[in-house]
Amino acid sequence: MTKSLQGTVTLHNGVKMPYFGLGVYKIEDGNDVINSVKTALKFGYRSIDTAALYENEEGVGQAIKDSGIPREEIFVTTKVWNTDHGYENTLKAFDKSIAKLGLEYVDLYLIHWPGKDKFVDTWRALEKLYREGLVRAIGVSNFKPHHLQTLMDKSEEKPVINQVELHPYFQQKELREFCKKHDIVVEAWSPLARGQVLNDSVLNEIGKKYGKSPAQVTLRWHLQSDIVVIPKSVTPSRIKENADIFDFELTDEEMGQINQIDKNTRFFKDPDVFF
Ligand SMILES: NC(=O)C1=CN([C@@H]2O[C@H](COP(=O)(O)OP(=O)(O)OC[C@H]3O[C@@H](n4cnc5c(N)ncnc54)[C@H](OP(=O)(O)O)[C@@H]3O)[C@@H](O)[C@H]2O)C=CC1
C-alpha cells in the first residue's frame, strides 16, 4: 500500500507511476487548467491525466513548465481519441498531442476507447512510439477482458495499464481479476463517480470516525485496493482535500463494508456500444 502522495506502482515494463494524480477532463484550456495543475503540483501531486479529447494539453504543458519542477519528476498521461484510430492517424494524433504539451516525451500514452475494429492497428502505432522512446509506457482505457485478450493475442507489447470507470458503485471486480492475472495495473476514472457516491451512508459513517470526507474515504479505498486514482477538481480546497489521504488507514472490516456497496452498474458509457 502506497504510504505517500508520491507513492508509485511499478508497471510491468519497470516504469514507476504515481498511484495518485489529477484528472483534467472538462477543465477548459487556458487559465483554468493552468491554475488547477499548478495548484495540484503545489500540493504534491506528481501525475496529470489529460487527453487529446480534453483540448487542454497546451495548458497542462504550460503549467508543468511554469512549476519549475524537473520534468522527470512529473508523470504525464495523454490519450489518442476515437476519431484517430488506425496506425497513421494515431501517429499524427500523437505528434499533435506532444506539440501541444510542449514536451519531449509522454510518460503514458493510452488508447482512449477500444472502438469497433481498429484498436490493434492503433496499438501498432503506440508500440512504435514506445520503441522510439517518445512514450515511456503504453496502455489502454475502457478495455473489457475480451478487448484485452484480443490485443494480447495479436501484439508483442502488452498494455501496462487499463484506465476504466471504477468507483464504489461500479467496482469492476471481474475486470480487476483479469488485469491482475495479466500484470496490467488498473486505474480508475471518475473515482468519485463525479460526486454520485458522496452521499453514501457507509462512506460518510466511516469518514466520521477518521475526520475525513466521503471523497477522502473513497480515494483511500481505491488506493488500498491497489487502484491508481486521478480525481478531478478545479477547486483548490478539494484538490488539497483529495490528496490528504495518507494519514489514515481503512481497516479490513471497513474495506469489506465498502466492497459491499457495489451496485455493479456502469454510470457512464459502455465500451461495447460507444465508438
Ligand atoms: N479514460 C476515460 O474514458 C475517462 C477518463 N477520465 C479521467 O478521469 C478523471 C477523473 O474523472 P472525472 O470524470 O473527472 O470524475 P471524478 O470522479 O474525479 O469527479 C470530479 C467531480 O467531482 C467533484 N469533486 C472533486 N473532488 C471533490 C471533493 N473532495 N468533494 C466533492 N466533490 C468533489 C469535482 O468538482 P470541482 O471540479 O467543481 O471541484 C467534479 O465535479 C478525469 O478528469 C479524466 O482525467 C474521466 C472520464 C473518462
Ligand SMILES: O=C1CO[C@H](CO)[C@@H](O)[C@@H]1O
Ligand atoms: O475521457 C472522457 C471523459 O468523460 C467522457 C464522458 O463524460 C468520456 O467519454 C471520455 O472518455
